[in-house]
Amino acid sequence: MKPSLSSKQVLLMDTAELLFSQKGFDGTSVRDIAEAAGINTAMISYYFGSKEKLMEEIFERKSLNIKEKVDDLLKDNSLDPLEKMYSLVDVYIDGILQRKTFHRILLCEQIINQNPSIIQMLDKMKTKNSEYINDLIRVGQKKGIFKKNIDIPMMTNTLIGTVSHTLVNLDFYRTYHHMETMSDEEFERQVRKKLSVHIKNIYKAILTHES
Amino acid sequence: MKPSLSSKQVLLMDTAELLFSQKGFDGTSVRDIAEAAGINTAMISYYFGSKEKLMEEIFERKSLNIKEKVDDLLKDNSLDPLEKMYSLVDVYIDGILQRKTFHRILLCEQIINQNPSIIQMLDKMKTKNSEYINDLIRVGQKKGIFKKNIDIPMMTNTLIGTVSHTLVNLDFYRTYHHMETMSDEEFERQVRKKLSVHIKNIYKAILTHES
Amino acid sequence: MKPSLSSKQVLLMDTAELLFSQKGFDGTSVRDIAEAAGINTAMISYYFGSKEKLMEEIFERKSLNIKEKVDDLLKDNSLDPLEKMYSLVDVYIDGILQRKTFHRILLCEQIINQNPSIIQMLDKMKTKNSEYINDLIRVGQKKGIFKKNIDIPMMTNTLIGTVSHTLVNLDFYRTYHHMETMSDEEFERQVRKKLSVHIKNIYKAILTHES
């Protein structure tokens, strides 16, 4: 069991998360973080051991684990397989949009991070989440509702890729649709809805025999 | 007209592109680049002015401009609107996969880069490419083949997002499908095909009234 | 109120002052200074922010302010105007000779320095000191002891110029007058006396109606 974090540690992690998401890991100095948090620079090494370990801590805290959700869905008899997939789509959309800041870090660090413990953490997460989705899809296939030969990673790529690319280009999306005057909250709600409908349509088209 | 690049300049740009894609811009030092290229460190400033300008040069060289392709498609009478969109999908897939290294840089720098001239370059590209796609879709709408109310940026997000996320998780995809023994070329050909079919299916489902 | 300087800061400033006076600002590297002081190179940026700011600090510390002295002289009823000017001459001579090292820097940087905050500092000093001398001279003029139409900046140019040029050519002066065997202290005392008598004679001739 992890020891609980002090308020200064949480503040440092929140500050670091924001700065990492804006300037990248290498583009953010521990001084930047400490100054923005109003905390002594030495505290980062002191609390977390190193800048790298601070990043690991952030990853551990924010990793999206869908296990519980999928377990619930598998047991739930009130939903048909497609509805279960829809529910999973929303879990991902919400999970990413609620972790906007962290997800931006994730998108970069997936590519450039050399930290072995983060690489491993991400690999494990990908594998597990694929398995869970696999479980969910197989049920639909057994019931004859879903097609055979579903390329699960490709489904996931479309789901996460679409949400990620939307997230990265949020400003462009807002400008394109002339939603600049809208409140941030309202804008985000609409994007969330748009994404949900859009991806569910895609999933329906790909998973089912409908057409 | 740009002056043509010397072989050393090209070598530096290629080396820098690779290292930036692996370690990020801030994670790559000019010494790293120069050493990997076997060229004196000072040459980077000498040739490009600065590390930042080197990055800009890489961006300018590798920016994907779809204008010509779209122009050709608009004039082409032998293809129906959906086939034209299919062709555009392949342009994007090929463009990204052929620029794998650069596209990894793009994915990161879109998020963390502060360089104004790169930000501007990307913004202009996004706007233009959206316009071109818009032109293509409107033709299909006028002909009654495409639905009204297509969210073009969302379509693009799915196209680019899916390809990007696939690219970033190529290794995972290979392992998942047990394609490790396959040659790199063959694997890439298959991924390319998979992506093409997958996204075209999506585009068909979203754009047309079929179902 | 300025925070008091640590011993290392003082050591760095003293070392820098000496090296700047010998090799100029641009001819002295921060590594030179740090090595000569036996202190880590990074400390210069750490303590002063930059090499330039270190220079500014030196200027602030050593700026010659004659305000107090002039105020005292103005109030002093025991001295006639010429004696007051004599006293001011000695203030300048002593001020410069006691700051030999710094004054050599000043002579160069007045010409080549581009640092705006130093330029401003010097301008302010020149203006103020001119005003003080002006006050002193006007009293003598009102009493009819000094001539009208005294060109105050020209008087100052002769005072400071003579002392400066003597300072720069100290070695030549010593050799010329065969004072090489004299102790440094004794030589300086004699130079000081020579300068004092020499300039007072000049001031007397220029200021009064005597001849």
Add this chain to the structure above:
Amino acid sequence: MKPSLSSKQVLLMDTAELLFSQKGFDGTSVRDIAEAAGINTAMISYYFGSKEKLMEEIFERKSLNIKEKVDDLLKDNSLDPLEKMYSLVDVYIDGILQRKTFHRILLCEQIINQNPSIIQMLDKMKTKNSEYINDLIRVGQKKGIFKKNIDIPMMTNTLIGTVSHTLVNLDFYRTYHHMETMSDEEFERQVRKKLSVHIKNIYKAILTHES
């Protein structure tokens, strides 16, 4: 006999002289000079051997040699000793004001320059010029017109020091006397006249028994 200089060499020397006088020797890069002159950077090493040798060349070209003038004065029977000294004063004032740019360099390099050949050049010049002045003064002393015990270097210090300090503070002098609207030429003419009268007064007071 020196080989005559090509027009490019002269241009480089003039450009270097100006830049050295503004930014100092170490503050001016060969690139600065070459670019300002519109000549290839390599030409400085090519023509002069090095940046240092270029500086030496400038010093040789601009050194003020008063030998001829003093010889003429010694022979001239139409002038009394004081008039001869007056004439010498004007030689110095004109020599310095006509070499304003170079003299600014001289003032700095006298202090910080480490170049042995320049140090030697300056030392020789100082010694010679002192001898010439000495010759001139001894004539006046023999005739009983000048005082005994004249401190010749100190006289020179006042002469050169006053002119130098005036030169360095030209702008301040102009502002102080509200001569900003005057043309540069007219201002310089007035300063020259002021200096001439001022220093001649001083010389008269110091050299003669008048009072």
Add this chain to the structure above:
DNA sequence: GATGAATGAGGGTTCATTCAT
């Protein structure tokens, strides 16, 4: 004779981290 390309050395500064307190 003249030059653009190229270089090793060194410039000032910032970095993440450590250590004495």
Add this chain to the structure above:
DNA sequence: GATGAATGAACCCTCATTCAT
């Protein structure tokens, strides 16, 4: 437990000069 001072390493860049042409 917490911190300000301090550090060696590395950062990007510019320097004067050289060399092949």
